Amino acid sequence: MDFSKDLSIIILAAGKGKRMKSEIPKVLHRICGQPLIYHVLKQAASLGPKNAFIIIGHKKEVVREYLDNNFPSVKAIDQDSQSGTGHAVMMARHDFPDMGKNILILSGDSPLITAGTLDSLIKLRSENDLSVSILTSITQDPAGYGRIIKDRDGKVLKIVEDIDASREEKMITEVNSSIYCFDKDHLQENIDNIDIQNSQGEYYLTDIVEMLINKGKRAETFVISDHQETRGINDRSQLSEAEDMLRQRINKKHMKNGITIHNPSSVYIEGTVQIEPDTIIEASCFLRGDTVIGKGCSIGSFSQIDNTKIGRSTIVKSSVIIDAEIGPENNIGPYSYIRPDTTTGKKVKIGAFCEVKKSSIDEGSKVPHLSYVGDTEIGTGVNIGASSVMVNYNGFSKSRTIIEDGAFIGSDTMLIAPVRIGKGAIVAAGSVITGDVPGNAMAIERAKQKNIKNGAVKYRNRKKMDREK
Ligand code: UD1
Ligand code: CA
8 A cells, every 4th residue: 555645654752851951952852873753764764654743842952953863754753841742733734635645643752663563553544544643552560651441341531641540540551651552534624622631731633532432433553572672761761772672673674684792782773774694793893873894705703894895804803993895805903993984994903903084005914913004095014014104294284195006014114104115126124214215116215233252241240249239
């Protein structure tokens, strides 16, 4: 069924979220790298609605700015006083004429909801021509939730809020998720009749259910088996529980797609990350942002990779890589730090304890141990000896180093930028290079060695005499 013509979405997100104890509006708190509202909007958008509205109130400027930058087609509607969920929906009344026959109401603080469930909820309403289909779940711990009151035949009568419920009603385990699909006309005709006759003096959206039933209209519940999916977030521990669930969901998706994940409960992968089959992710890895990992890679434990593209069959061991592009069949780490604007070609090695920043390293080149490569272009087949530094900063400005194809840089070399090492040149170990080295030349910059005959013996004797004094 194509809902695009007759579906509109209203997301309630004006509430304060007092229990978060935060300066940040609740719906902008993040799980798996994205705000709560992002997760809700992503699922909603995948249903192909005609339009989407979001009710904002508390800290609305900040929420509006986020929406403008990330979901510009969603219309934000102000609710200046947060007088309840019914009042929030009333705020959308001027937009009802633009809305489709199905109005899906979602909560900005229930980020685990999936499009599949929402799709079923919408179908339940439209295929049975109900006034409203209500998403519910069964939980052994219903405290805090609105309870679904049904008659003996299982017909929905009303929803009673926890705080207004009698002792018997409190025993009911079917709870309201605050997610509904309404028939637009029935919602529009009744929304303004909701009153504040309840213990909180608020306009409850839930009251509309009884109102519709009393008019002979029909409501049904769609009970989902997984109560977790509808859980709302009210405090930081629920925030972390929700993140945990989303993380598990993401990890499972990758494993299903042919990725091996060792100890997945320790692995954090954001929803935006793409991984190709036969890659292995070891324990305690963090993969974030727009990271793309090719086929058959091995990402060793304690690696952190942000916004980085990695080619196929690359091995990364316990390293941090940020905003970089790593080629295929590379060997990175252990314990290296690869910073933004680094690109590597095929079969590059960046070994142990290296730092690379704003540099390109072409095919087959190696930086195996303890080096700093900054603002540098390295050609193909270059070897950088241990403990070498591309000295890019003079205290005032940064300069670039160029090392052409096939050059060999001996260990413990300082290349003082700007400097160019020509094709096939050799720089002897321990040199401090301040000028360009022509292709195929050998540069050596160190004091001449002198060997003192029996110098070691004389030295030890002198020390021994000093001690005996
Ligand atoms: C609501 C439901 C309850 C359900 C529970 C599920 C009502 C009266 N109760 O209760 O039956 O079991 O959700 O989590 O609807 N909001 C506004 N403006 C307001 C008030 C709330 O936009 O004036 C938004 C909030 O930001 C939130 C959503 O509506 O996203 C739900 O509000 P909340 O106060 O959390 O409702 P609950 O008391 O949890
Ligand atoms: Ca809530």
